Amino acid sequence: MKRKMRGMNRKMRAAALALAAALTLAGCGAGGSSGSTVPTKSTPESTKSEAASGTDSSKAPEISGTTDSSATESGTETKTSPARGLADNLSALLAVTPSADRQMSKLDYEGSTSVLEDKYRTTYEIFPYSFRDSNGDGIGDLQGIKEALDYLNDGKEETTTDLGVNELWLTPVHPSPTYHKYDVKDYQDIDPAFGTMEDFDELLAACHQRGIRLIMDLVLNHTSVEHPWFVNAATYLASLEDEEEPDPAECPYLEYYHFTRTREEGSAELDLSKYASGNNSKGKWFYEARFWEGMPDLNLDSEAVRKEITDISKYWLEKGVDGFRLDAVLFYYTNSNDQNIKFLTWFNDMVKGINPDAYIVGECWTGKSTYAQYYASGIDSLFDFAFAAGDGAIAKFINGGYTADVVVDTLAAEGAQFGEYGEAYIDAPFFTNHDTARGAGFFANDDGSKVKMGQAMNLLMTGNAFLYYGEELGMRGAGRDENKRAPMYWSDEKAECMCKGPADMEAFDMIYPSLEEQTADENSILNFIRALIRVRNTYPVIARGAVTKASGICEGKVAAFVKSMEASNAKKVDELGGICDVTGRTDREELRKATLEALDKAADVLVVMNFNGEAKDVELAKSAEAEGFRTLGAVLLASDGEVVLEGDTLKLPAYSAAILQK
Ligand SMILES: [Ca+2]
Numbered sequence: 001m002k003r004k005m006r007g008m009n010r011k012m013r014a015a016a017l018a019l020a021a022a023l024t025l026a027g028c029g030a031g032g033s034s035g036s037t038v039p040t041k042s043t044p045e046s047t048k049s050e051a052a053s054g055t056d057s058s059k060a061p062e063i064s065g066t067t068d069s070s071a072t073e074s075g076t077e078t079k080t081s082p083a084r085g086l087a088d089n090l091s092a093l094l095a096v097t098p099s100a101d102r103q104m105s106k107l108d109y110e111g112s113t114s115v116l117e118d119k120y121r122t123t124y125e126i127f128p129y130s131f132r133d134s135n136g137d138g139i140g141d142l143q144g145i146k147e148a149l150d151y152l153n154d155g156k157e158e159t160t161t162d163l164g165v166n167e168l169w170l171t172p173v174h175p176s177p178t179y180h181k182y183d184v185k186d187y188q189d190i191d192p193a194f195g196t197m198e199d200f201d202e203l204l205a206a207c208h209q210r211g212i213r214l215i216m217d218l219v220l221n222h223t224s225v226e227h228p229w230f231v232n233a234a235t236y237l238a239s240l241e242d243e244e245e246p247d248p249a250e251c252p253y254l255e256y257y258h259f260t261r262t263r264e265e266g267s268a269e270l271d272l273s274k275y276a277s278g279n280n281s282k283g284k285w286f287y288e289a290r291f292w293e294g295m296p297d298l299n300l301d302s303e304a305v306r307k308e309i310t311d312i313s314k315y316w317l318e319k320g321v322d323g324f325r326l327d328a329v330l331f332y333y334t335n336s337n338d339q340n341i342k343f344l345t346w347f348n349d350m351v352k353g354i355n356p357d358a359y360i361v362g363e364c365w366t367g368k369s370t371y372a373q374y375y376a377s378g379i380d381s382l383f384d385f386a387f388a389a390g391d392g393a394i395a396k397f398i399n400g401g402y403t404a405d406v407v408v409d410t411l412a413a414e415g416a417q418f419g420e421y422g423e424a425y426i427d428a429p430f431f432t433n434h435d436t437a438r439g440a441g442f443f444a445n446d447d448g449s450k451v452k453m454g455q456a457m458n459l460l461m462t463g464n465a466f467l468y469y470g471e472e473l474g475m476r477g478a479g480r481d482e483n484k485r486a487p488m489y490w491s492d493e494k495a496e497c498m499c500k501g502p503a504d505m506e507a508f509d510m511i512y513p514s515l516e517e518q519t520a521d522e523n524s525i526l527n528f529i530r531a532l533i534r535v536r537n538t539y540p541v542i543a544r545g546a547v548t549k550a551s552g553i554c555e556g557k558v559a560a561f562v563k564s565m566e567a568s569n570a571k572k573v574d575e576l577g578g579i580c581d582v583t584g585r586t587d588r589e590e591l592r593k594a595t596l597e598a599l600d601k602a603a604d605v606l607v608v609m610n611f612n613g614e615a616k617d618v619e620l621a622k623s624a625e626a627e628g629f630r631t632l633g634a635v636l637l638a639s640d641g642e643v644v645l646e647g648d649t650l651k652l653p654a655y656s657a658a659i660l661q662k
């Protein structure tokens, strides 16, 4: 395969670490960690999904949004992969061949495969508790993530053995009483189970060395009841005599939350006895807690709270963190999109004032016509729920609930729909996350081809596309939230790096083999996803181009669309501050120029995807939009066969995709 390096390629690294990825993975060999007996608190995140589903009152256009109702799985058959000896595993890992090349049998492109230094990334979501354990306690940790970086992206353009993601989103890593850590006790520290601040600094530096951006989850809707702000306020209230009115001057933390004398919608009763032994007060206090009593909602109108949020953001941004994923923005001010958008506007201005290149993505779990409006706040991205989860557009399309026509029309319409509210919008597509069931359960009678094609749809979308850890293996997990956060399936062995997973996770077998086995199998889901991300990285227009349906050939289960830079807003984004050189070695203005230049040169592509379980001949001449695209670029094969272009006829085997150039 051809590779031409351009000036943009600043990710070249000495080849000295060539074996590092394999060796690091091999370190995850036999060893002992088992059992899951650590008790944890119940699962507030589950109430969150329910709460979220209940609030979607938007009028649905064709494909408007989604709620995760996918508590069940279509997949039925499970197979347990045969265990192998450590020696075999080791040699398999050392022999990591670029087997992704089979699934990407052709990749013909004159451009550089280096990633432009803007915000159109491929982001890997890590749930730290379950990802990778470095010290044998069965709990994933920051050092574990650092060990896995060579697997995620080794920072070397010439190697294709890594996944190729170039941004990580860590779900919360702050001290918290729960395994999921969405109830924070201290926003400026690291949970001891995950490591130390030094570990975090090391991880961040290691990411940046590889050109990987790191964004953190920021939970601003609520804290933990164990946060000192709440404890302080609750203790003060418990100290009051019957009917005595609280004095804000005596307790500055009162205004941090919404305390009331009467029970309001979404409030929980304060257990005064917990805060004052021998409390005899007959008075009652309640506090707003939309998700559960352990997560008191913050009063985001409070200037003092906003000052705290500013300090917290500054703290992490000054460390070099590249941005934030904002949890539960829909609940900042429950039932008030206007207030939520105003708050996000304040937050965005504050963050960009500290670092104009910071990236912000919001979780606004509702219908698309509503979350589209949140782009008015200026935050870069909002998760595109309409395409995600078991009842989202991608899974429905593959399961026959929508035709390609409808799905691609929806994709094509997003530019105008989001652009209406924020000209610098960057869509944030995702297929699954830690709140949804996993993709492997979405499809009946699947041998992995549909899982692969589901991710193909996701990762060929325009924007900053997200991939949840383990989805590149087709990991399984549905039902209760803990199941969706199962241990990353590194190995079948009782490997040292394997996590024990959440205590309340049910026992279930994976459908597809471990990473170790999939690495060696050229037809594996893993190698397909590697090839897919490589295609995404190779053609800048895939992540950045505007979508136009290739009418005439986009029908049934054949999705066909053109990605074009002409109508794209990518340059606009860059002009507005989308450049982000994580390595910090290049002059920003130079980088901006180089990026814009590269975008000027980015060639348009035609994407044709066959989601049929059989081969299809696509007559390109039937589509005016497909005119001129007669050079086969990359090919993605999720099943057997070969893609052939004969004149105007594109022959696509079952479950395959082709990228054509002019
Ligand atoms: Ca650990």
Ligand SMILES: [Ca+2]
Binding pocket: 153, 154, 155, 156, 157, 158, 159, 160, 161, 162
């Ligand atoms: Ca590489």
Ligand SMILES: [Ca+2]
Binding pocket: 221, 290, 297, 298, 331, 332, 333, 334
């Ligand atoms: Ca709230």
